[in-house]
Structures are given as structure tokens and as C-alpha cells.
Amino acid sequence: GPAHWDAVKRVYRYLKGTKGLRLAYACAPTTQHASFPFPDLNKTQWIRAYADADGSMQEDRRAISGNAFIINGGAVSWYSKRQELVSLSTTESEYIAITHAAKEAVWLLQLINEVFGADLKTTTLYSDNQSAIALAKDNQFHARTKHIDIRYHFIRWLTQEGKIKLVYCPTNDMVADTLTKPLPSLKVKHFATALGLRTP
Numbered sequence: 199g200p201a202h203w204d205a206v207k208r209v210y211r212y213l214k215g216t217k218g219l220r221l222a223y224a225c226a227p228t229t230q231h232a233s234f235p236f237p238d239l240n241k242t243q244w245i246r247a248y249a250d251a252d253g254s255m256q257e258d259r260r261a262i263s264g265n266a267f268i269i270n271g272g273a274v275s276w277y278s279k280r281q282e283l284v285s286l287s288t289t290e291s292e293y294i295a296i297t298h299a300a301k302e303a304v305w306l307l308q309l310i311n312e313v314f315g316a317d318l319k320t321t322t323l324y325s326d327n328q329s330a331i332a333l334a335k336d337n338q339f340h341a342r343t344k345h346i347d348i349r350y351h352f353i354r355w356l357t358q359e360g361k362i363k364l365v366y367c368p369t370n371d372m373v374a375d376t377l378t379k380p381l382p383s384l385k386v387k388h389f390a391t392a393l394g395l396r397t398p
Contacts (some may be wrong), residue, residue, distance in 0.1 A: 219242025219327070219395040224271035244316075245269055245306055247323040249299035250374035251281070251291035259284045260292035265299035267306055272394030275302060278377040280343065292327035295374075296334060297353040299323055300362050320360055324367035326375070331364045 249265045260281050269276040279298075285291040303321040310316055325331055334353045356362040369375060376389035 213389040222396045245321045247303045248374040251295040252378040253288040262378045263295040264374040289329040292330035302355045322363045326369045326372040
């Protein structure tokens with residue numbers, strides 16, 4: 199019907215508008231530092247991770263998680279996925295999103311350390327939900343969050359161990375926002391640039 203045709207045209211407009219974009223990084227490894235590329239970066243900030251959720255806006259009330267991992271101005275890992283359970287609050291949706299992102303961050307950190315012989319210990323993970331950040335840093339019992347599955351509290355252990363540093367990021371700067379819901383054209387272009395997509 200007409201709704202489906204409109205969706206097809208939207209996809210074609212998207213493809214036409216983005217066909218010239220390429221994933222680019224700020225600089226290449228230097229020969230004297232071939233074992234660890236981009237040595238001028240602050241190593242505690244070497245990986246920037248963004249995690250977001252759309253707050254259960256879908257018809258089935260299951261939120262969509264999105265995360266993006268950026269190294270030296272370009273995305274190296276990203277995904278958008280519907281959460282496997284119905285969350286009861288935006289905080290819970292965001293908490294689940296940052297837990298999934300944290301697992302990916304730990305894996306990326308281990309991979310980089312093995313491949314480049316680096317000694318990175320912490321990944322900075324940005325979230326635009328202050329309640330979820332507070333929940334991840336707080337080991338106290340709360341009646342409103344007692345139903346959250348224990349496997350999602352993995353993020354608490356990671357923050358205590360110093361493997362993940364959770365930092366608040368305003369929604370307007372939340373790169374993963376583009377992976378969770380439709381956004382206006384200007385925001386999509388802004389986040390595409392933040393992900394390292396550029397015209398050669």
C-alpha cells in the first residue's frame with residue numbers, strides 16, 4: 199500500500215544521500231610506533247564507547263539498544279538491536295544497553311591489548327541517562343529496581359574494577375542515538391560525522 203511505497207522511497211533517498219560517504223580515521227600508524235598505532239592519544243580515552251536505548255517506544259514495548267565504539271575519530275564496532283525483554287522504565291532500558299555495551303568494550307580492550315601489545319585498562323562509556331549511570335555505580339538495594347535480572351548487574355562489577363568508566367553525555371551528543379530511532383536529517387548528518395563517515 200501507500201505506506202509501504204513511502205518507506206521504499208525513504209530508503210532510496212537515504213541511499214542516494216549517503217552513497218558518497220566513507221568510514222575514515224584521523225591518522226595512520228607511524229613506523230616508529232607500529233606496535234601501538236596513534237600513540238599521541240590519551241590511552242585511558244583510546245576507545246570511546248556510546249550506549250543508548252529508545253526507552254521502550256516500540257509497539258511491543260521492547261526497547262532498541264544501540265552502541266558505537268570509536269577509535270581515533272572512526273567507528274570500529276556498532277550495533278542496533280531490540281532488547282530481549284520488556285523493561286519497566288527508561289532507566290532499565292538504558293541500564294541494559296550500557297551492560298551490553300560494556301561487554302563489547304571489555305572484548306575490544308582485550309583484542310587491542312593482544313594485537314598491539316598495549317596495556318589499556320579502562321574504556322570510557324558514555325550514556326545520556328543519569329539514573330542508569332547512578333544505578334551502575336550503586337550497590338545498594340532499591341525496591342524499584344529489584345526485578346532487574348542479575349546478569350545485567352555485570353556493569354557494576356566492571357565499574358568497581360575500573361574496567362569501565364561511565365560518563366554522562368547529553369542527548370544532543372549521544373552518537374548511539376542514531377542507532378535507536380529515526381532522527382531529523384540534521385541530527386543524522388551530525389552523528390554520521392561523529393561516527394567517522396566522511397566524503398572523500
